[in-house]
Amino acid sequence: MFDFIVGHYNYWMYIGLMMIGFYAMMAKRNLIKKIIGMNIFQSAIIFFYISTSVKKGNVTVPILEHAHGDHGTHAIDVMQYANPLPHVLMLTAIVVMVATLGVALAVAIMVYRRYNTLEEDEIILSMRRGG
């Protein structure tokens, strides 16, 4: 059991980070804290993807020299290379996350200009008052 926990420590960290982010998004009443939570949540997913592509030992990036043209002779030994695809996927996901962050911050600014506060309770109070 102990070996299982230690051996997969990166996954435990991803779960922990994800829960921290999730808690902040759900429970915090400040809009900026919610955005920070969102960012932690998304970063946790990046860690998860990257963890899946890691291999221990003497592994390297998959670059095949002089492989062009003679198909089949350069069969890849998967164990020697780290999987590049999750990294590529995460590049796209990072772009998406930055865009989300930008939109969320822009909307937070709109909220602040309207209500002069970023605390959700105060905003709801001032909405009730009809302000």
Place this chain on the structure above:
Amino acid sequence: MVAQTPILIVVIPLIAAFICPLIGLFRRGLCYFWMVLALLVCTIASIKTLYAVIDGGTIHYRLGGWPPPFGIEYVVDHLNAMMLIVISVISLIVAVYSKESVEQELPQRAVYFYTVFLLQVTGFLGIVITGDLFNLYVFLEIASLAGYALIAIGEDGAPLACFRYIVMGTIGACFYLLGIGYIYISTGSLNMADVQEILPGLYHSKVIVTAIAFLLAGLAVKMALFPVHVWLPDAYTKAPSAVSALVAPLMTKISLYVMIRILFSVFKPHLSIQVLPITQIMVWAGFVAICAGAIMALAQKDFKRMLCYIVVAEVGYIVGGVGLANTTAMKGAILHILNDAVMTAGLFTVAGIIMYKVKSRKLSDFKGLFRKMPFTMAAFVVGALSIIGVPPTCGFFSKWYLIQGAVIANQWAFVAALLGSSLINVILFFRIIEIGYVFHDSHGENTHNGDVTRRIEEAPFSMLIPTIAVALAIILIGFYNQTILSKIIQFAVPKI
């Protein structure tokens, strides 16, 4: 040219979106026509694709010529050919409709509105056309981000509603991304057809259970399935009229389409029916969503908000219909995706026109509308009858198949929910019709100011014609539902 239509459907609105602000630098007025032109070309391309699919079966389009497991592949079969038509036609209609309401509600921001509108449509079309799981996530986020931007520019209170939508929507998208991660770990592939080939041996592993749980939970947020629908009513009520008319019918339906894809094209049907009790859970989720949506719709005094809760109930119809997992119910569910997109678009366009003329969404302000705006209200009545499910309109037929399917599956609670929500819809809409027929003045005074009240004050033609076109579409789909079923939907139903 014809061979390239699948990619053109996505690329045309995308490129047009980037050219739109450049045109806006020189002539603001041209942006509107540019958007309508782009969407018109897009509609023609999707109609061509539909005919190609009907004649020749599924189309596979390889981006950059890379073969499927390595490259991204666009796959168009009967189901998404239909969805492409729904999206491109409704967005074209709403685009034509948007001009006057945007000029009234967002006078300074029209250029950017049209740009983001095109991006939104790009996202929708991309989600539907792609055959790659990760590509789907990217398009899902394009559609969501454009949606956040469009909703945030709405009336007072829209930014906060939008912020809540961003938080919920991000959770949904992230869950979807995690789900893909688990599928990728266990298969090493992201292509839907490829994953379906590789996976069956692993259906009992915990990784796959986790994957499908994350995928469905994420999509449930995006499709506003009760109880994670909380973002929808606020966001869609406070959005500008043209945006609600575009997003409310399409975003939820597209998420439902993705759900059907995941359950039956990424996994094999027997996983969700026999190995895991997913479909049974879906029937009950649908049941709860229908009841909750219908009851909360009753409590609303705001027209658009009421429509939003009807959307929540309609999502329940389709989720439950898919969960019944027999051919009849599945036919009904897929036909209902088409019908509900058209009906909701019809009602939200009417809501936009009323907002434009009366400047109010409160039901109590609807007095005398039937005299003042006869054509708009005629379109409203058609849409209302269709939501209730009265025979010549399209809503009846899909509901009929859903009820038949529920009877076959022995799910009597679901039958009761369907019938009960239809009755509640009767109350909802006849209440509005009753208010609309109240004319302020009694008969005696009518002779003096009768000319004033009897004058027809219709919305401008650019708003009225799209609304009436949607109303006609509701009736025509009703009349031709057999053709649609036998030519398209019959082949779209997954083999269970």
